[in-house]
Amino acid sequence: MKFAFQLLLHFGLLVFVSCYGGYGYDPLQHVLNIQRFRRSVLNRAGNEDRSAEYSTSHVYMGLQDGLKNVDKISSLPGQPAGPDFDQYSGYVTVDPNHGRALFYYFAESPVNSSTNPLVLWLNGGPGCSSFGYGAMMELGPFRVNADNATLSRNKYAWNNVANVLFLESPAGVGFSYSNTSSDYITGDVQTAKDSYTFLVNWLERFPEYKTRDFYIMGESYAGHYVPQLAQLILQNNKITNQTVINLKGIALGNAYVDEETEMTGMFDYLWTHAIISDEIHEGIISNCNFSEGATITDACHDYQNQTIAAISNIFSYDIYSPLCSPLSNSTPSISGFDPCTANYTLAYLNTRVVQQSLHAKPLQWNSCNHPIGIHWKDRPFTVLPVIQDLMANGIRVWIYSGDTDRSVPVTTSRYSINKLQTSVKIPWYPWMYQGEVGGYVVGYENLTFVTVRGAGHFVPSYQPGRALAVFTSFLEGKLPTNH
Template identity: 65%
Template sequence: MNGALVLYLSLICLMASATQSHGGHGHGNDPLVNFLKARSLKRSVNHANEELGNEYSPVYIGPQEGLKAADKITTLPGEPNGVNFDQYSGYITVDPRAGRVLFYYFAESQNSSTKPLVLWLNGGPGCSSLGAGAMTELGPFRVSKGGKTLWKNPNAWNNVANVLFLESPAGVGFSYSNTSSDYITGDTKTAADSYIFLVNWLERFPEYKTRDFLITGESYAGHYVPQLAQLILHIKKITNQTVINLKGVAIGNGYYDIEAQASGSYDYYWTHALISDEIHQGIVSNCNFSSADPPTEACQAYQSQANSAIGNIDYDNIYAPLCSSNTPPWINEYDPCSFNYAYTYLNTPAVQKSLHANTTGIPGPWETCNGYIGFNWDDEPDTVLPVIKELTSSGISVWLYSGDTDSVCSVTTTRYALNKLGLSVKTPWYAWYTQGEVGGYAVEYENLTFVTVRGAGHFVPSYQPARALTLFSSFLDGKLPPSN
């Protein structure tokens, strides 16, 4: 197993001892942390996906006639008055023999015919783009306290795009399979299923076939997004057909490279006053993150000290309060209990009926994150940086962004990953603005843009919705975030 992975896990396995309620994004119960913990229990599987082969077999395309109309949502229980856009949700079959289907939620823009199509993927692996992305981050609605009503998100991304949320892979959210072995999955199968989903979805919604298409996501979508984009471009090259009109990708607080993840995390802790100088120096002096050798006892001891020093905080946002019964909403209407509200709402029978969700297909209640998926992940490379490097030379737009208060996939780990790419700077680091304030910082490399979001944690649109919308709009326009 990669030495960097072993070193990092000796800390995060201790983090995972603490848990919260259904939101699961406080101290120690972050899905990516638990995924890395599970990975430590099995042999490291390092599938190289730098170059895909030249073989291609036609994918399954099922009959779609009449299904778009059946998927249209009449109204969501508790939604506010004045909804002026169409909503759809339902299932796309990706493997009829196995009975594997993926669930989606689609929020059109008010002026849908003039706006691009954007796919959003949450990470985990095993986390729901409906419950996280749509209901607590960038979707048109947020769930009110109590989980019975919705309020309109003024900074929803469907203000400027048609946004498609996919629960992937099977076993996540309302997505399921009739074949139990499908729940042992991984990067390769997830990308393949997502591609089949898109091809069939475009048959159901043919008006979007020629529309500009962009892929966005966060966290473990640092794998999902570039791998799916690579597959789309690969198939386009082999078939010489543009089935999916891919124009760009944007990834927030992504997990890209295990070595950068390990070393960058400790440096982030130190530079943000979470651990002492002595502990940090002990880790630097005794831990070799680039080595495949097991960590020394001294290294492990300093890592344990680091965990004890950090204490019980929300690793997704080191300055945010934890969810409790008396926690008031935080800045920018952020509520640390928002995942709990979404859990209650999406497990309401009337809501599931309005979404056309087949709850008999899933083994229990709808969950924000399915830990079973992460513990049964079949393949993942140690790094996707070669894939990202390939995308930068493909002609599509590539953006990476980081909320700067996230310690799980921190701005430091992303900068270390970027350093490995060795890209030349085109536009030097500068402050960008929105609403009269610094929204963050940006640097344009050759064929890649990196943007930070000031005061945002792991879920950027949750913590800084207005800044996230400015960032997203700039990405769609193909322009750097505004410098004044």
């Protein structure tokens, strides 16, 4: 109980700092820590087959006629002149009885939009915004400038090669909302169902994309969202009167997919990157069992507390990046990414004229809704069986990892892949970008693993050129080049 109190106190102090950039705050790890304690006292969500929960024979379908034109964005405030692509945003109702609606932002390709694939992007948390992070800080067409009012063009935007759809999910995240407050206590199963309902309704609104090649991508806790939604799509594609979605592949970035490997991989990463001592690491190895159902001993709790103290206030999502804080001059990271970008985005998206241009409900937008994550209802210990099912059904599966992230580090991804027990087809090799190593790649049977050198948790933020190269290779179904 003492450990639990310390964890909750630690979380309570940090919840008020800026998400993703302030004083080492790590939303994912703090949510998982609180839920681990809760699960050790209450019932553990196991790994039983949950397909019956995800599948559904009835999906709400609303009238979508004319809504596409309503959702078209004429121009975003502060947008640079001469946009050469169409963009849309608005709401799709997923439950009219509860008044539950999910917000989306859609950026079409400047070239070949009529033939390029459709990609759905999901951020994690759980409870964090795919629009504020994915679109405005990572892979979208614009970045918010330091004046909080103008935008600059991201020349490495992923809509250069695909039509990219960003979804804020579940309700309560970003601009998404419900008129029924109980909807804000949710979990994996309901999130997958709502995302599916959103998707089939959105395709009615944009019918030209119904037969397009479709991919789902995401990072962090989207390591749950993406494979679960993909599995639900495959199940519902078998229903004769249901929309058939042309799912081709999924890609997971620095993704939380398995709790045991998340923990062992994180502590090994901290030790090998000189953040925790030999003594702490040895204490973790000797006293901690992170397998499902195992008891976490007092000694293990103590060494985890020592780990928290040793980490101190480095930025969890890029261990070599400076923090955004009043005490610093916001020196850019090694990659050139401004660590205060999240603050600029927060200010921009809370401007009334910006919300109007997005067709968004006027509200206090936040990057993450922490109560949603804290009260998350269902979270299987691992989604590796779901990923195996997708692999067996011929779905292209890529896992990529920025190698300077300590929250869901590259070691975690490698340990998770080892659990899949798939054979190597193309051995590990360096892939090249602009004449130097962009990262490393290994081709497995029905799976590809790629690292991105010098990238943190948000790979497209820190290494936008390398990230676009990986994304393009994923869409083409080709491993990144070694020359």
